[in-house]
Amino acid sequence: MGDMTSKRFFLQGMALVLGAASLPAVAKGGVSFGPAGAPDWSMETWTALFRKAPKEHSFKGVFIVSMPNVSSVSSSRITHVVHKRDVIERIEALTGQQRITYRRNAQATxxxxxxKIVRHEQLGAQGGVFPGAGDRFKAASAHYRVAPGGRGRIAGFETYTVDFRPLDGWRFGYRVWSDVKTGLVLKLQTLGSDGSVIEQSEFSELALDPAIKADALLAxxxxVPPGYKVVRSKAAVTTPAxxxxxxxxxxxxxxxVTCYKREPAKAHGWLQCVFSDGMASVSIFLExxxxxxxxxxxxxxxxxxxxLVTRSVDANKxxxxxxVVGEVPTTTLRGVLKAMERLPGDKPARP
Incomplete structure (x- = not known):
């Protein structure tokens, strides 16, 4: 299900589950903010800005994920390139197991x-991780309260701070540091019900809009290095029904949000369904x-x-x-598991 840093590279991808919403007027060279604290914008406007920035700006830097409650820290070197209609990334793990992940839109290597393994995966349809999901999450503001904060400075860039505070116990809260000029999210804290920091992700070094050769990155x-084995993971988009x-x-x-399955070939097949409230996401894998x-x-x-890992028996025995995995409280995982019900009948058990 991915390493900690890659999965938590939420700063540039957190709002990919959101569609476009109305944005404030954008002046040439970036968004025009005032000299005081963060603007009092709606949740839809903020998250649309976060989503738009990584689609328009290239960057590279060192990205750090820390978890205070388990004294865990991981880091990666990120290269993110916007080239024509493509978004290309290279994520090199600097801690733990050696690993380099490349992404071109929905393709990952x-x-x-x-x-000595190279693994190829198809992550979903092109045009965004969850294309067209924006209209679905316009009601996300009913579950969070936006609290604009002050100014800050992350990796040498001026930022504004904004909190997204949950209105119930199904989700965590977030504190976001957003670059003043571009809206790019440079730091994110996930907050518990008591306001404590559960997890923190941020750039410690960052170059914004550097000259990066996309062709070299694609090459x-x-x-495939000599002597390496190539493994291909094939997944097909489907629906729960x-x-x-x-x-x-x-x-x-x-x-x-989306659902896809891996066909049982040499590997065991599974079905994965993803759910989101527009900020947090949960995946359930069934096999x-x-x-x-x-x-x-x-x-x-x-x-x-x-x-949450468990065995269950459906209505067909x-x-x-x-x-079930997600950046949500355990009660939410159990709620998603309970929501998945096997249709009765003589349909073949899949995947």
Whole structure:
């Protein structure tokens, strides 16, 4: 399900689950903010700005994720290029296992030097991780309260601070530092119900709109080092109903975003469905229960990310192994799991 830093590279991707909303007037060279604190904008305006910035600006820098409650820190070197209609990224892990991930829109390639493996994946349709999801989340402001803050300075850039405070217990809160000129999010804190910092992500070094050769980055993405094994993960976009599932009574504010399955070839097949409230997201992975592989049920957490692993039996007496993961409280994971119901009948058990 991805390493901590890649998954938490939320600063430039947090609002990709959101569609375009009306933006304030943008002057040549960037958004014009006042000299005082952050503007008193709506949630839709703020998140649209966060979404727009990484689609218009290239950058590179060092990105750090820290989790105070577990004394964990990871870092990556990020190169993000906007080239014509493409968004291209190179994410090199600087801590932990050696790993370099390349992304071109929905295509991802990860190189594991220690294992000598290159893994190719298709992440979804082009045009954004969740194209057209914006209209679906216009009601997100019903579940958060926007609290504009003051000014700050991150990685040498002037920023404004804004809080998104949850109005119920289904979600965490967020504090965002946004670049004054571009709106690019430079720092993010995920906040618990008591306001404490659960997880923090930020750039410690950043170059904004540097000259980066996209062709060279794409060539690097396509290169397979001698002696490396190539692994391809194939996933097809689908719907819960198309796979024999219904979704009923999700936690308040959460809506289906996308769903896809991996066909069982040499690997075991699974179905993944993603839900979001416009800020937080939850994924549920469903696969047929296999007692040889699926042994340990339970719950775990690391920073803001909580994971629930459990076995369940559907109405057709078929056993399933469910993994629910998201940057939400555990009660939300259980709510998503409960919302997934197997359709009755004689449909073949999939995936």
């Amino acid at each position: 990860t190189v594991f030097p220690d294992a 690097e993405m396509q290169r 198309g796979e024999g599932w219904s979704v009923q009574d999700l936690p308040a504010g959460f809506e289906p 047929r229960y296999d007692p040889e592989r699926h042994r340990q049920e339970g719950h775990m957490s690391m920073g803001a990310t909580h994971t 078929t056993e399933w192994w469910a993994t």
